[in-house]
Amino acid sequence: MSEQKGLEAYAEIRFLAPEECRFEESPGGLLVLHVDGERYESVAVHRAFPFTYGDDYLSVRDKEGNEIGMIKTLKVFDEQTQTLIRKELERRYFVPTITRIDRIKEEFGYGYWEVQTDRGPRRLTIRGVHESVIPIGEERVLIIDVDGNRYEIPRLSDLDPKSYKLIDQYLV
Amino acid sequence: MHTTEPIPAQVESLLNAHGVQLPSLHLLLATDMTLTGHYSESWLGVDDKYVYMISPSPSYEQNGRSAGPGASLRFETYPLADIEEVRSVNMMGNGMLVLRTKQTEFVLCRYSNTRAKQLGQFAKIVNKLAKGEALEAEDFEDPRAEVACPKCGQLYPDQNRKVCPKCVDRRSVFLRVLSFVPRYKTQIALILFFMLAGVALNALNPYIQGVILFDEVLAEDGKYHGRLVEMVFVIAGLQLVSLLTSIMHARINAQMTAEVVRDLKVEVYAAMQRLSLGFFTKRQTGSLMTRVNDDAMNLQYFFHDGLPFFIVNCLQIIAIVTVMLRLNWQLALVLLVPAPAIVWFVAKVYPKLWKIFTRRHMKNRALNAVLNDTLTGFRVVKAFGREDAEIDRFEVRNLDVYDVSLAEGRMKAILFPTMSMLMSLGGFVVWALGGAQVLTGALTFGTLMTFINYLGMLYGPLEFMTHIVDWWTHCMNAAQRIFELLDAQSDVPEAANPVRLPAIRGEVEIDNVTFEYEPNKPVLRDINLHIKPGEMIGLVGHSGAGKSTITNLISRLYDVTEGAIRIDGVDVRDASVADLRRQIGMVLQEPYLFQGSIAENIAYAKPDATPEEIILAAMMANAHYFIVNLPDGYDTVIGRRGHNLSGGERQRISIARALLHNPRILILDEATASVDTETERNIQEALERLFEGRTTIAIAHRLSTLRDADRLVVIEKGQIVEVGTHAELVKKRGVYYNLLQKQREALKIGVKIA
Numbered sequence: 001m002s003e004q005k006g007l008e009a010y011a012e013i014r015f016l017a018p019e020e021c022r023f024e025e026s027p028g029g030l031l032v033l034h035v036d037g038e039r040y041e042s043v044a045v046h047r048a049f050p051f052t053y054g055d056d057y058l059s060v061r062d063k064e065g066n067e068i069g070m071i072k073t074l075k076v077f078d079e080q081t082q083t084l085i086r087k088e089l090e091r092r093y094f095v096p097t098i099t100r101i102d103r104i105k106e107e108f109g110y111g112y113w114e115v116q117t118d119r120g121p122r123r124l125t126i127r128g129v130h131e132s133v134i135p136i137g138e139e140r141v142l143i144i145d146v147d148g149n150r151y152e153i154p155r156l157s158d159l160d161p162k163s164y165k166l167i168d169q170y171l172v
Numbered sequence: 173m174h175t176t177e178p179i180p181a182q183v184e185s186l187l188n189a190h191g192v193q194l195p196s197l198h199l200l201l202a203t204d205m206t207l208t209g210h211y212s213e214s215w216l217g218v219d220d221k222y223v224y225m226i227s228p229s230p231s232y233e234q235n236g237r238s239a240g241p242g243a244s245l246r247f248e249t250y251p252l253a254d255i256e257e258v259r260s261v262n263m264m265g266n267g268m269l270v271l272r273t274k275q276t277e278f279v280l281c282r283y284s285n286t287r288a289k290q291l292g293q294f295a296k297i298v299n300k301l302a303k304g305e306a307l308e309a310e311d312f313e314d315p316r317a318e319v320a321c322p323k324c325g326q327l328y329p330d331q332n333r334k335v336c337p338k339c340v341d342r343r344s345v346f347l348r349v350l351s352f353v354p355r356y357k358t359q360i361a362l363i364l365f366f367m368l369a370g371v372a373l374n375a376l377n378p379y380i381q382g383v384i385l386f387d388e389v390l391a392e393d394g395k396y397h398g399r400l401v402e403m404v405f406v407i408a409g410l411q412l413v414s415l416l417t418s419i420m421h422a423r424i425n426a427q428m429t430a431e432v433v434r435d436l437k438v439e440v441y442a443a444m445q446r447l448s449l450g451f452f453t454k455r456q457t458g459s460l461m462t463r464v465n466d467d468a469m470n471l472q473y474f475f476h477d478g479l480p481f482f483i484v485n486c487l488q489i490i491a492i493v494t495v496m497l498r499l500n501w502q503l504a505l506v507l508l509v510p511a512p513a514i515v516w517f518v519a520k521v522y523p524k525l526w527k528i529f530t531r532r533h534m535k536n537r538a539l540n541a542v543l544n545d546t547l548t549g550f551r552v553v554k555a556f557g558r559e560d561a562e563i564d565r566f567e568v569r570n571l572d573v574y575d576v577s578l579a580e581g582r583m584k585a586i587l588f589p590t591m592s593m594l595m596s597l598g599g600f601v602v603w604a605l606g607g608a609q610v611l612t613g614a615l616t617f618g619t620l621m622t623f624i625n626y627l628g629m630l631y632g633p634l635e636f637m638t639h640i641v642d643w644w645t646h647c648m649n650a651a652q653r654i655f656e657l658l659d660a661q662s663d664v665p666e667a668a669n670p671v672r673l674p675a676i677r678g679e680v681e682i683d684n685v686t687f688e689y690e691p692n693k694p695v696l697r698d699i700n701l702h703i704k705p706g707e708m709i710g711l712v713g714h715s716g717a718g719k720s721t722i723t724n725l726i727s728r729l730y731d732v733t734e735g736a737i738r739i740d741g742v743d744v745r746d747a748s749v750a751d752l753r754r755q756i757g758m759v760l761q762e763p764y765l766f767q768g769s770i771a772e773n774i775a776y777a778k779p780d781a782t783p784e785e786i787i788l789a790a791m792m793a794n795a796h797y798f799i800v801n802l803p804d805g806y807d808t809v810i811g812r813r814g815h816n817l818s819g820g821e822r823q824r825i826s827i828a829r830a831l832l833h834n835p836r837i838l839i840l841d842e843a844t845a846s847v848d849t850e851t852e853r854n855i856q857e858a859l860e861r862l863f864e865g866r867t868t869i870a871i872a873h874r875l876s877t878l879r880d881a882d883r884l885v886v887i888e889k890g891q892i893v894e895v896g897t898h899a900e901l902v903k904k905r906g907v908y909y910n911l912l913q914k915q916r917e918a919l920k921i922g923v924k925i926a
Contacts, residue, residue: 026277027276028271028276029207030278044263090209091263091282093263120210120211121211122211145286147288149285
């Protein structure tokens with residue numbers, strides 16, 4: 001056996017550094033990336049660790065879904081680029097925050113919820129309970145409806161008493 | 173014009189104001205989201221010349237309010253002539269339509285997952301119109317038609333589960349559950365009889381031990397004064413009869429319970445076998461297993477505990493209250509005073525206790541999951557030396573269980589004493605008031621004792637009644653889920669008058685096939701392939717290109733989304749499924765062998781095969797030699813606790829199985845991927861015998877395996893990119909050639925390492 005080499009010796013992550021690339025928004029509202037003299041139209045930004053690292057370790061992909069490179073952390077980019085990429089992330093990861101629960105009606109193992117979100121009022125349908133209302137840690141709750149839409153309650157303790165009482169029955 | 177929802181007058185008048193009349197539109201539909209990601213309706217329409225977009229004006233979006241009536245709307249048009257393509261981009265929880273013209277590309281609209289299907293359809297129609305293609309009726313097939321309840325038109329809450337909660341009312345489910353009753357009517361009648369007898373005896377007991385014993389036997393002026401021995405015999409006799417009834421009741425009950433569960437499980441299991449592969453892949457196997465087991469169990473409670481107990485408890489409450497009222501109505505009324513307090517307490521506190529029960533159940537399940545995980549994966553744990561980490565992981569879950577058990581214990585410690593205290597409250601009242609009445613002579617001592625005994629008997633049924641709602645919901649949900657399975661339609665239904673195909677020649681025609689597992693995500697696009705009888709086709713391409721999907725469509729494990737697959741000129745959707753399956757054989761990468769002997773496994777598709785046939789099939793599969801070498805030969809039991817076979821051996825058994833099945837069309841999906849080269853040669857030989865005279869479609873990563881194929885079909889990203897013989901494709905220096913080069917290089921590296 002020869003000397004031990006780290007994994008870096010065999011594979012490489014292409015991290016995009018702020019000085020070598022430029023992000024801009026197209027007039028049509030799509031994200032454009034200039035890097036290595038290339039122009040990529042309509043790039044997508046995926047979170048590699050949506051729960052644990054959030055805005056770190058982002059994968060930037062071209063229209064076909066091939067990875068152009070990764071962003072280790074957004075912090076190293078200038079304000080404007082950060083805003084642009086955050087906007088793109090917000091579009092890709094559409095998870096409205098539930099601010100209030102008005103009503104929950106249950107019928108046949110389905111829950112019909114009427115809620116207020118930061119994106120406006122919404123009616124949603126969830127199936128079962130335990131697979132659809134998922135506590136993450138002590139305070140955060142993720143709700144997935146039958147269509148696969150996601151909603152979030154970032155802090156349970158911020159809910160008003162009535163809403164809390166309504167959701168409490170689902171939190172075992 | 174097609175539309176799937178009522179059009180607001182405001183939208184219509186805005187269209188009219190721009191000179192667009194509704195009838196001239198091909199399609200008009202709503203999305204539920206604005207470009208900035210707020211919930212609000214926007215409308216999209218398309219006619220022969222333009223795409224129209226009606227959306228709330230920006231000021232409304234910024235406020236995050238939905239556009240109510242009177243909100244100002246923005247009207248935009250995009251000429252079809254400029255549009256090159258509209259594509260739908262699926263993201264997390266939402267998607268967007270991106271419109272591309274010659275000059276630019278922009279986001280036309282966004283939509284939540286709820287409307288993904290409809291918007292995908294819109295994109296398809298616009299693309300067709302932009303290309304100048306004619307629209308067909310099937311383009312407009314209402315994506316809601318299959319997902320809305322045919323009775324009331326309401327969308328199913330869950331598109332994968334076609335149950336309309338509005339139309340399936342609980343009463344009909346209840347009636348359907350009751351329809352199971354006649355099957356067990358003797359048992360249920362007997363159970364009811366013994367239960368009633370038990371109730372009657374129980375209700376009699378306090379009376380005899382109270383009024384009769386104290387007032388008639390022990391009291392000086394009693395009717396049976398002094399006949400104590402006889403009295404004791406009567407009481408003991410009654411207890412004996414009571415014991416006998418409860419034994420009978422329990423026995424019949426146990427028997428019926430077992431029967432109900434058995435019958436239900438068989439029905440559910442048979443229903444599941446009829447369903448298509450899609451049904452199983454959409455749901456986790458685990459949840460289906462729970463469904464068979466737990467739901468049958470839950471429904472069993474209905475017959476076992478629920479219905480009889482409900483009837484008996486109702487009767488018991490009525491009987492006791494009546495008796496008490498008749499004995500002494502004033503005292504009875506006083507007694508009932510604390511009853512509401514108890515009911516209130518139970519209704520308030522018990523749900524908390526149930527919640528803790530559920531929580532403990534969940535935590536226990538999590539603990540079991542860890543156990544199951546590490547015990548099945550113990551080789552990995554040992555190999556990576558992670559024993560300590562696993563102990564920690566277990567400890568975390570274990571601690572959770574401990575915590576919740578502790579909470580449960582504490583709660584019970586408070587709850588139950590409080591409860592019995594509340595219950596004895598009634599007793600105190602009786603002692604005080606009744607005692608006073610006894611002193612004044614208005615009440616006999618026996619009646620007082622009777623009262624107190626009855627009181628004790630009242631609380632059990634009362635407590636039962638407090639969770640009757642819970643129990644009812646539980647049972648009905650379980651029943652509903654079971655019926656849903658019993659009623660579920662296969663995604664690949666047999667045609668009404670299936671075309672019989674007793675002996676096919678093996679001609680396969682794939683005609684313009686598009687297939688998607690999920691809306692807007694085609695896995696195969698515009699596949700055209702004509703396979704002649706007896707031809708051997710090799711499907712080549714990267715993993716995930718859609719090769720296996722093609723074979724799944726040919727054997728009709730799924731149905732095409734668009735286009736058609738014809739075997740001998742007959743659309744597989746019109747053909748008899750049984751005929752089809754009988755003549756299509758599959759050998760898969762991971763050969764699944766069922767528990768049973770090798771002979772049984774080989775004869776799986778032909779249970780009446782003779783030993784000679786089994787041996788011949790094994791010989792052709794190069795399996796005979798190793799099988800006979802096994803101590804138990806063809807009777808060797810495989811599977812759990814059975815003999816362990818190597819990958820190549822299992823594979824050869826599965827080939828023998830396919831050989832005995834003698835299909836006209838043979839599908840090999842990576843049949844030799846998991847075996848070494850020596851074994852592969854062995855299997856290859858066997859396969860060549862298998863190919864003769866049959867249409868063969870083979871998928872293999874090792875391209876060398878497919879050299880002898882009549883034609884190779886190269887698939888990339890769901891489309892056919894190259895077709896030809898090995899030699900032709902090598903000459904062409906295209907995709908196949910590249911794949912080949914890469915594999916050769918990989919092989920060279922392999923040699924170097926060795």
